[in-house]
Amino acid sequence: MSCGDPHETDCSEVLDHLYEFLDREMPEVDSAKFKEHFDDCSPCLEKYGLEQAVKKLVKRCCGHDDVPADLRSKVMGRIELIRAGEAVPEQSVMEQAVAEQQAQEADASARATRTTESA
Incomplete structure (x- = not known):
């Protein structure tokens, strides 16, 4: 513009x-x-x-919302790569962050279920 x-x-x-x-x-x-x-x-x-x-x-x-440190680090690293012109995002940074957050939550939920079942 x-x-x-x-x-x-x-x-x-x-x-x-x-x-x-x-x-x-x-x-x-x-x-x-x-x-x-x-x-x-x-x-x-x-x-x-x-x-x-x-x-x-x-x-x-x-x-x-608390953001896990590793997720924040990944997102910030990706942003820096994009700013430097070294990477073109296949999906938006936000979409990637949401997907990673959902994967972490699903993993935590599965661990909690296994712990409850074994008790």
Whole structure:
């Protein structure tokens, strides 16, 4: 997406790193450039607002669930590979995370059933 207007920081760069900005994971210098860009570019500001709202909604609805450390590590590793352009996801990171979580829960349930049956 591009608004068509020239900016010091290109719209595509802003949108490619939007979650780094939202998560405050970028250097202050870059963050300042993004803030300036949002002041000048209403389409990017609108996208920022939408993504910020989605992030808040997810946090409110799902922020209380504990995520197993190994699952978090796998998902973060996959995200880093995708960001570096080293891997193209066969399925979305979220789909993969949900599938792995369901597999872990099924395994735990099966272990609990075996323990109950043997008692």
